[in-house]
Amino acid sequence: MTGIAAGEVAEVVGGAVEGDASVAVRGIAGLDDAQEGDLSFLSDSRYASAVSATRASVVIVPTNWKGAAPCTVIRVEDPARALLGLAESLGPPPVVYDPGVHPTAVLADDVVLGEGVHVGPHVVLDAGVRVGTATAICAGCTVGRESVIGEDCRIYPRVSIRELCRVGDRVLVHSGAVIGSDGFGYLPERDGSWRKIPQIGTVEIGDDVEIGANATIDRARFGKTVIGRGVKIDNLVHIAHNVCVGEHTAMAAQVGIAGSTTVGSRVQMGGQAGVADHAQIGDGSVIAAKAGVVRKVPPGTRVSGFPAVPHDAWRKAHAHVMHLPKMREQLKDLAQRMARLEQERE
Amino acid sequence: MTGIAAGEVAEVVGGAVEGDASVAVRGIAGLDDAQEGDLSFLSDSRYASAVSATRASVVIVPTNWKGAAPCTVIRVEDPARALLGLAESLGPPPVVYDPGVHPTAVLADDVVLGEGVHVGPHVVLDAGVRVGTATAICAGCTVGRESVIGEDCRIYPRVSIRELCRVGDRVLVHSGAVIGSDGFGYLPERDGSWRKIPQIGTVEIGDDVEIGANATIDRARFGKTVIGRGVKIDNLVHIAHNVCVGEHTAMAAQVGIAGSTTVGSRVQMGGQAGVADHAQIGDGSVIAAKAGVVRKVPPGTRVSGFPAVPHDAWRKAHAHVMHLPKMREQLKDLAQRMARLEQERE
């Protein structure tokens, strides 16, 4: 790539150039990382100060941005959105997964593949598996008996999907993820040992879901574990048996949801947050990073801490924890003065 | 499955029918998820209210349950236990792993397999590996030099077991788990870099252990990391080098145990709990979700928080954190009133 001129970029994104429209960009980078020849963008006004210090050759900024840049600027309504199209033009050519079954793949006789399906090296598809049109199952994946995968999915290398699971259309599953492992369920025996409860349910994953690397989604004890349409799950997230996650909910890395919990639609969960079993998270709520939800979060509520409480109350209360040493001193001082007054009174 | 009548179910579980004994069930589901035609059960009295709202056709309840159900009821002593047998009858036929070695598996010449062992596609068994009778090593697993796996185990697809590890009988290891990876140990060099300590120990896993998806169990620096008989480990749990876990201990998802720590027998650890290195957790103790144990937990103690303290004290103290803003106001108010009294006195 010999680079494209700022003027051409502006044309692609429908923006207005300020400065040298002939300067060429050859890559895309964050404001901080960018080098000469890079295109960057200001997507979040919190980082506006980074524009003045960037080494990028061109920066895409919001129409209403007020500031000085050491380089050519392109104004658009929504820089992040403008970058989407550009990324496709400027990024490396995407990896293409050619249709066909690699000779090292092992497919049961009755596997059904749609048109244009890619089955990579060392993939294993068990009896009764069905794969929809144009889906890619990459190297080293295993899919258990009678599981069904939709159209236009990409299952990255080394994913495990156990038997009887259903995956929707346009689903992305990243490497190392495990779908349909047994739920964690035991009955206590009198001698203190544990008796395994058979985990005979399944997992159902809606359309347009993305599942992060090394995430785990357990099958239901009975019935099914459900991941709703459009849900986005980051790396190393754990979803236990019989959990039900509503549409378009997003979970950051290392979140854990215990068994039989219901998470509503359009919920956002910060990294390392946890939810106890049989809990209920209302639609549109926001669970802060590291929060621990024990029972119930009403719809539209933002909660923090463990046990999780409304965020503002948590913030206010926890700010005071740092004042505790001083508060104890004040208490002691007051107690002494009180004793003195009481003594004098007698 | 055309369904079985409530009367038949009652016969299998040895229970007493109340209501229509001829109604047929075709599946098993939780009280909340159940649809018409499903059998459900009340295993925990906390959820007794869900019985009255269930759409299940039949519900198994404890003998002493008092309540109204919109469907046929079967009374038994222990509903959860009764379900175990039924699950086997009503669930999908279990996946069978036929004896034999798949032609794509790669076995060293001196590997020893017991009778009825299943070795799936693309499995790799290194020199000196021994596998006990009737064990299934599923697709894509790798087992390192001289590791020994017992009888009747199921090693699900894509598990890694490194060299020189020992796995007992009837052990279940879920997909993506890693057993015998190097412990995390370095010596600081003077230039601030780290020198790796050779991790020349092993891992020993007792009988009847279950290990969750993508869990990791490191080999010992010297000696061995020990997982006792009957231990149950959930997904994404981390067990560091030289940890010793006693019999029948259960760890929920995302628990982490640092190096050389001893966890007693019949301990229960909630999700995302952590334990520092060289700590000691006494037998029968309960570590709450998200708790962080720094040093020692006496036997039979329930602890919470970080650093972990006895649960009741933690609960009492943390409930007060939310009152801190008010407490500071009260302190301020008292200080003002005190100053006024002191002034008046002069």
Next chain:
Amino acid sequence: MTGIAAGEVAEVVGGAVEGDASVAVRGIAGLDDAQEGDLSFLSDSRYASAVSATRASVVIVPTNWKGAAPCTVIRVEDPARALLGLAESLGPPPVVYDPGVHPTAVLADDVVLGEGVHVGPHVVLDAGVRVGTATAICAGCTVGRESVIGEDCRIYPRVSIRELCRVGDRVLVHSGAVIGSDGFGYLPERDGSWRKIPQIGTVEIGDDVEIGANATIDRARFGKTVIGRGVKIDNLVHIAHNVCVGEHTAMAAQVGIAGSTTVGSRVQMGGQAGVADHAQIGDGSVIAAKAGVVRKVPPGTRVSGFPAVPHDAWRKAHAHVMHLPKMREQLKDLAQRMARLEQERE
């Protein structure tokens, strides 16, 4: 191994024997785990008391150690360092990965392998992959298009490296780790759904890095995610897109770093710690286990808690939380006494 005499051990490590120099050791173990015939060592003065109770036959202690041991003692300047050489002599013979490409591996036509490279069974190397001299890529690994792996690396079984990543020399990657998975980035659409931001950056891993089992390192949105030279990453750690980690930083298990965060050099992070996106961690700082860093940590600072604050302040404040119930009682008592005094005054 029939054992070697304490006198020989002392010679190897350059130490002075006290007690029976003819006693033989056959293994190495921690002070607590050691049995008769084991060699042990006291590397941390905190555990000095364990020497007197050990069952080891020989213990290596620091020159200045003062105490009584029930066995032969060898004094050296730095016991842990002395053990390094010994471990190599006393441990099992290391696993050797013979040069050559296993016939079941699948390599694109243009893959370039250095001298002495080992490519194990069922490995997949895509178009344009290059692997440096003497590196071992073990069974079941997958390496995506045009990724480059340096010399003398060991990539343990079942690791995934996606396209266009660069791995330095002498890098160890443990089983199940995923390098180059997509960053977690979406733009909100008006209907509440999420639009994926293309993740067109890469990952760059410096020399002498170690990456733990089932850890995940995401590729950059644009530009690259950077893991500096000599960094040590434990199991199940998550590193998000565009994170930059400085040289010789060490992260314990289950740490999570959110997107675009900069972690300095020689930082130490305890287990289950988390760092928010766009945060900055200064060189040489220490992040306690379970801490949550929200914005910034100055160089050389030790922080704890969530949100993380300087450790000493955190410890002091949090010790007081347990006194809260008593503090509230004292407040109540003072308020009553104050009211009485005020009443009397009128």
